Amino acid sequence: MFTHAIxxxxxPDFAKGLTTSTHLGAADYDxxxxxxxxYVDALRGLGLAVDxxxxxxxxxxxxxxxxxxxVVPEVAVITNPGASERNGEKETIVSALAKYRTLARIExxxxxxxxxxxxxxKHFFIGVSDRTNxxxxxxxxxxxxxxxxxxxxxxxxAGLHFKSxxxxxxxNTLLVTKxxxxxxxxxxxxxxxxxxxxxxxxxxxxxxxxxITPTGFPKTRKMLDGLGRNIVxxxxxxxxxxxxxxxxxxxxx
Ligand code: CIR
Numbered sequence: 001m002f003t004h005a006i007x008x009x010x011x012p013d014f015a016k017g018l019t020t021s022t023h024l025g026a027a028d029y030d031x032x033x034x035x036x037x038x039y040v041d042a043l044r045g046l047g048l049a050v051d052x053x054x055x056x057x058x059x060x061x062x063x064x065x066x067x068x069x070x071v072v073p074e075v076a077v078i079t080n081p082g083a084s085e086r087n088g089e090k091e092t093i094v095s096a097l098a099k100y101r102t103l104a105r106i107e108x109x110x111x112x113x114x115x116x117x118x119x120x121x122k123h124f125f126i127g128v129s130d131r132t133n134x135x136x137x138x139x140x141x142x143x144x145x146x147x148x149x150x151x152x153x154x155x156x157x158a159g160l161h162f163k164s165x166x167x168x169x170x171x172n173t174l175l176v177t178k179x180x181x182x183x184x185x186x187x188x189x190x191x192x193x194x195x196x197x198x199x200x201x202x203x204x205x206x207x208x209x210x211x212i213t214p215t216g217f218p219k220t221r222k223m224l225d226g227l228g229r230n231i232v233x234x235x236x237x238x239x240x241x242x243x244x245x246x247x248x249x250x251x252x253x
Contacts, residue, residue: 001208002252005043006096008053010036010063017061017242018083020160024241032238036063039249042232046207048252053096059089064248067113067131067161068093070140071253074147076101077140082111082131093251100253104143112136115161115248120168124151125185127162154185159199163247167204169211170229175220177202192223200236203245212246 015027043050056062068090070077076097081087097103106112116127124144126137141151158179159165165177173190177199181191194202201217211229214236224231
C-alpha cells in the first residue's frame with residue numbers, strides 16, 4: 001500500500017524542459033499549475049499524504065520527480081539522471097527523501113532515470129534506454145537484490161522511458177504499447193495492448209486499488225474498465241507536451 005507521495009510544483013520556465021513533442025504546441029504554465037494541482041488532489045483523494053516541494057527554477061524538468069529516485073520500503077535510491085541538463089536534479093530530492101528512508105545512490109558511470117524502473121510486486125523491470133545505461137541498471141538491480149527483490153534489464157527501443165510504454169495495472173496485468181507486446185521479458189503477464197493512436201495512455205498509474213489514467217483515450221479507458229478497479233481520469237495535456245506522464249510527476253511509497 002502506498003501511503004505517501006512526493007511531488008514538486010512546476011517552475012515558471014517548465015516549458016524550457018526537454019521535449020520531442022513540439023508538434024503538440026507550446027505548454028502553458030497557468031494550465032500546467034491547474035493540472036498539477038488536480039494531480040495532487042487526486043493523490044490526496046486516494047488517502048496519500050503528499051509532500052509538495054517548492055518549484056526549482058534552475059531545473060525546468062525538476063517536477064518530474066520520478067526520475068531522480070527509486071523508493072521501496074527498505075531504501076530510497078537517488079539516481080544519476082542520464083540527461084546532462086537534468087543530472088543536477090538528483091541533489092534536489094535528497095533532503096525530502098532522507099526524512100523517510102536510508103539513502104543509496106547510483107554512481108557514474110552508471111546512469112539511471114526512475115522513468116525506466118517498473119516494480120511489479122517484488123520484481124523490478126529496469127529499462128536500458130537513452131537515459132539509463134546497463135551499468136545504472138545493474139547498480140539498481142544489485143541494491144534491490146540486497147533487499148530481496150529480483151530484477152531484469154529490458155532494452156527500451158521505443159519511447160523515452162520504459163514506463164512511457166509499459167505499466168502495471170494490478171494483478172497479473174500490464175498495459176503496454178504494441179512495440180512491447182511481444183517482448184520475452186514480460187512473457188507470462190496478461191497484456192492489455194493500447195491502440196497505436198492511444199500510446200500515451202499506456203502511462204497509467206496504479207495507486208493501491210485505483211488506476212489514474214489520462215483523459216481522452218476512450219479505447220484504453222474501455223480496456224481498463226474491464227479490470228473492475230476504481231478509475232480516475234486526469235487531463236495531462238501540458239505534461240504531455242513536455243514528454244511526461246502520470247507516473248513521472250510523483251514518487252510513491
Ligand atoms: C525529460 O525529457 O526528461 C522530461 N521532459 C520528461 C521526463 C518524463 N519522465 C518520466 O517519464 N518519468
